[in-house]
Amino acid sequence: xxxxxxxxxxxxxxxxxxxxxxxxxxxxxxxxxxxxxxxxxxxxxxxxxxxxxxxxxxxxxxxxxxxxxxxxxxxxxxxxxxxxxxxxxxxxxxxxxxxxxxxxxxxxxxxxxxxxxxxxxxxxxxxxxxxxxxxxxxxxxxxxxxxxxxxxxxxxxxxxxxxxxxxxxxxxxxxxxxxxxxxxxxxxxxxxxxxxxxxxxxxxxxxxxxxxxxxxxxxxxxxxxxxxxxxxxxxxxxxxxxxxxxxxxxxxxxxxxxxxxxxxxxxxxxxxxxxxxxxxxxxxxxxxxxx
Amino acid sequence: xxxxxxxxxxxxxxxxxxxxxxxxxxxxxxxxxxxxxxxxxxxxxxxxxxxxxxxxxxxxxxxxxxxxxxxxxxxxxxxxxxxxxxxxxxxxxxxxxxxxxxxxxxxxxxxxxxxxxxxxxxxxxxxxxxxxxxxxxxxxxxxxxxxxxxxxxxxxxxxxxxxxxxxxxxxxxxxxxxxxxxxxxxxxxxxxxxxxxxxxxxxxxxxxxxxxxxxxxxxxxxxxxxxxxxxxxxxxxxxxxxx
Numbered sequence: 001x002x003x004x005x006x007x008x009x010x011x012x013x014x015x016x017x018x019x020x021x022x023x024x025x026x027x028x029x030x031x032x033x034x035x036x037x038x039x040x041x042x043x044x045x046x047x048x049x050x051x052x053x054x055x056x057x058x059x060x061x062x063x064x065x066x067x068x069x070x071x072x073x074x075x076x077x078x079x080x081x082x083x084x085x086x087x088x089x090x091x092x093x094x095x096x097x098x099x100x101x102x103x104x105x106x107x108x109x110x111x112x113x114x115x116x117x118x119x120x121x122x123x124x125x126x127x128x129x130x131x132x133x134x135x136x137x138x139x140x141x142x143x144x145x146x147x148x149x150x151x152x153x154x155x156x157x158x159x160x161x162x163x164x165x166x167x168x169x170x171x172x173x174x175x176x177x178x179x180x181x182x183x184x185x186x187x188x189x190x191x192x193x194x195x196x197x198x199x200x201x202x203x204x205x206x207x208x209x210x211x212x213x214x215x216x217x218x219x220x221x222x223x224x225x226x227x228x229x230x231x232x233x234x235x236x237x238x239x240x241x242x243x244x245x246x247x248x249x250x251x252x253x254x255x256x257x258x259x260x261x262x263x264x265x266x267x268x269x270x271x272x273x274x275x276x277x278x279x280x281x282x283x284x285x286x287x288x289x290x291x
Numbered sequence: 292x293x294x295x296x297x298x299x300x301x302x303x304x305x306x307x308x309x310x311x312x313x314x315x316x317x318x319x320x321x322x323x324x325x326x327x328x329x330x331x332x333x334x335x336x337x338x339x340x341x342x343x344x345x346x347x348x349x350x351x352x353x354x355x356x357x358x359x360x361x362x363x364x365x366x367x368x369x370x371x372x373x374x375x376x377x378x379x380x381x382x383x384x385x386x387x388x389x390x391x392x393x394x395x396x397x398x399x400x401x402x403x404x405x406x407x408x409x410x411x412x413x414x415x416x417x418x419x420x421x422x423x424x425x426x427x428x429x430x431x432x433x434x435x436x437x438x439x440x441x442x443x444x445x446x447x448x449x450x451x452x453x454x455x456x457x458x459x460x461x462x463x464x465x466x467x468x469x470x471x472x473x474x475x476x477x478x479x480x481x482x483x484x485x486x487x488x489x490x491x492x493x494x495x496x497x498x499x500x501x502x503x504x505x506x507x508x509x510x511x512x513x514x515x516x517x518x519x520x521x522x523x524x525x526x527x528x529x530x531x532x533x534x
Contacts, residue, residue, distance in 0.1 A: 158398050161391050165384045172382040175344055176447065177370040177399035 001132035004252050010136035012244030013143035014201050018217045019224035019240030020150070023233050027167030028187045030086060032222055035073060036095040037214025038100035039192050042069050043199025044209035045108060047117045058117060063196045070192025074185055082184075095212075104211035111210070118204030139201050146197055147237065150190075154233070159186055167231060186226035220244075227273050229280025238281060243270070295358050296321050297451050297482045298374075303352035303362075305335075305342050312338040312486070314506045315352065318484075320451060320499075325473065325483040327493035327514065330503035336486040337379060339503070340455050343484075344376055345369040357450060373403060379459050385429035389420055390438055396446035409434050413442050415474075434465035441472060444485040448513035453474070454485040458492060470496055473520040494518050 018040070025033045043066045050058045077096045081088050121135035154160035159182075166173040166183040174180055198217065201211060221236075224243045228235025243266070250265050258265075274279070298320040306314040307447060313335045320326045328336055342345045343354050343360070345366035352361040361369050384392050397410060414421040417438040423431065437457065444452055457473070458466040473496045476483065487493035494500055497514035510517065 007323070141430055157393075161395055162398070164387060164391070165395050168384050168386050169382055171346060171366070172378065173395075175346070175370055175378070176395055176443070177367050177402070179367050180365070229326070229330070267378040 002128055003132055004249065006127070006130065006132045006136045007252075008245040008248040010139045011248045012241035013140055014205075015048070015200060015220050015224055015244035016200045016237040016240035017143055017146065017201075018221040019236040019243075019264070020147075020233060021198070021229070022218070022221040023225045023231070023236030024163075024167075024187045024191045024231035026225060026251065027231050027233065028090070028163065028183050029078070029082070029172060030170075031089045031093065032225075033078075034070075034090075034192070034218055035096035035100060036191060036195060037191070037216075037218030038097050038104075038194035038215055039066050039070055039073075039214070040202070041104060041209070041211060041214040042066055042100065043196045044115075044203050044213050044214075045104060046196075047200065047203045048108075048113060048115050048209050051115055052271050055117070058079045059200060062200055063193055066196035066199065067159075067189050067192040070188045071185065073192075074188040079181075079184075089212075095217075101204065101211045101214075108211065112208045112213075113210070115203050117200075119207060121204050122207075135140055136202050142197065142201060146194070150194075163187060164233075167233070172286070173288050221230075221281075223267075223270055225280075227270060227280055228249065229277075229283040232282035235280055235282030254269070294321075296355075299355040299358075300339070300343065301353050301355070303342060303354065304350045305338050305347055306350045312506050313342070313349075316506070316508055317352075317505070317507065318501050318511070320482060322482055323477075323480045324498045325477045325485065325496055327497035327500045328484070328486045328503055329488070329490040329500060330509075332488065334381060334503040335506040336488075336503055337455055338506075340376065340378075340453050340484075343369075343453065344374065344386055356435050368404060370399060370447065371402060373448070374449045375444035375449035375451070376453040376455065377437075377444050377457060379439045379455040381436050383428040383431070383436055383443070384437050385427065387428055388425055389431070389439060390424040392443055393420070393424075393446060396443040399447040401447040405446060405463050409446065409448060413445050416443050416445075416475075433461050434468060437461060437465070437469055438472075441469075445476075451482045451484060454483065454487075456487055457485065458487065458489045466492065482504055483485070510520065 015019065022032065022036050025031060046062045046065045047058055050061045052237045077092055078089065081092050100290065115250050118135065121138055122133050124131045125137070127137065152253060154164055161284065162173065163183050163186060166178055185259045220243060224240035226237040228239030246269050247266050250262050251259065254262060254265065296319040300316060300318045303313055316339060318326065318328065328339060328367060330336055338347065342349050345361065345364055349362055351415050356372055357375060361372060388402045397405060400409065419435050420439055420442055423435070428439060430435065457469050461469065470492055473483065485493060485497070494514045494517060500512065500514040500517050501508050502510040517529065
């Protein structure tokens with residue numbers, strides 16, 4: 001039982017990080033950046049490229065490289081269409097996504113490649129009588145540390161306050177002197193760093209990279225932000241955690257004959273949540289101002 | 292030099308697609324004056340303010356702040372030059388605490404020489420806010436929210452304060468409080484441009500007034516003479532916009 005709880009918590013926290021990266025950019029740009037999955041994929045290939053180095057260097061290279069790619073993505077692809085209508089931005093994100101996938105195919109080939117990064121992490125460890133792979137407590141620890149740092153930055157720093165304000169009411173933030181460019185670049189770079197963290201944890205868990213490895217995570221992240229309430233950062237993290245936990249728990253509790261339809265049950269759960277809370281669990285409170 | 296208006300709007304035209312919302316609007320706000328722009332719903336009052344702040348781009352004409360053209364600049368750049376707005380509906384950041392709302396304004400104000408003394412003075416002005424610093428802005432009452440919106444604007448240490456329908460959606464007693472605050476600001480020498488449907492109230496505090504109608508300035512005069520115009524009530528209040 002404890003083992004399943006660990007599985008659920010590890011998957012849930014990984015999903016939470018992924019969802020947070022999507023919610024950050026959505027918050028300030030009202031853009032669901034589907035190319036976010038490819039940031040994760042780039043992270044995976046950086047791990048592959050640097051596989052011979054000591055692990056702290058691999059981590060540093062991945063964080064830096066994906067942060068830079070996210071920065072360039074904003075400058076080259078999204079800034080020119082920022083004033084365009086949302087559909088244009090959405091299509092731009094698909095274009096960037098497909099472009100990056102194809103560059104990966106072109107350079108590294110279509111087939112998944114094995115990566116030894118973190119292979120020692122798959123060894124089991126005994127925690128309170130349950131045997132779980134070390135990667136699970138490591139994932140929990142890394143995600144917890146990242147979220148604490150993230151919350152600290154958002155709550156205590158000037159940039160964080162500006163980003164939260166911009167996420168709630170972008171125009172008003174600008175009217176108070178918050179630079180649109182600064183908060184959007186910051187949101188992209190931060191989402192890149194989150195994608196890199198997710199990539200490191202994902203590669204350590206699965207041991208492989210492929211040009212399409214970002215597709216499922218971006219879908220999960222998108223659904224998680226919808227459950228959480230688009231625009232709410234806490235909502236995205238909670239939504240991601242819930243989605244991951246439910247996915248793993250269904251894997252366990254569903255009878256064997258239907259377990260292959262697990263995702264149908266997962267998305268039924270999503271639909272139920274949205275029927276009960278159409279705006280998501282943490283809908284933007286802007287609508288509730290007292291007069 | 293001192294005679295130069297703080298804000299000068301010259302021949303401003305704004306269009307939403309084929310619809311012309313403003314046609315050749317010119318207004319001036321001199322240092323220390325309170326100027327009211329009144330007019331019925333849809334006259335273009337809010338469009339005028341949004342264009343001054345840089346959120347809307349004019350089709351023709353210009354806006355100058357202290358003699359420098361600001362039309363065409365980004366809203367954040369204009370804000371940093373010293374233009375603050377209390378928008379209609381206040382637009383406080385509801386997911387942030389009162390303290391964080393004020394902090395955001397302080398970040399902007401510091402660039403313009405705002406300091407701790409300004410912060411303390413502002414909280415002294417609105418003691419209610421001092422008691423509620425740690426509350427989310429979403430929990431404030433309408434009157435408190437309006438105080439926060441004004442406090443936030445003042446903390447940016449503006450050259451000019453823009454107010455968009457400051458009485459909108461507030462209880463009558465609260466409206467009194469807001470206008471008392473405006474009188475106090477005026478006595479302290481603040482320069483104010485206000486857009487308001489509640490013409491009676493707007494003229495009470497204003498030095499100068501413009502009547503905007505169908506996107507054009509219909510009348511520009513001192514608030515005093517406008518108030519005494521006999522036909523004013525009939526022409527304006529008769530349409531029943533605000534009352």
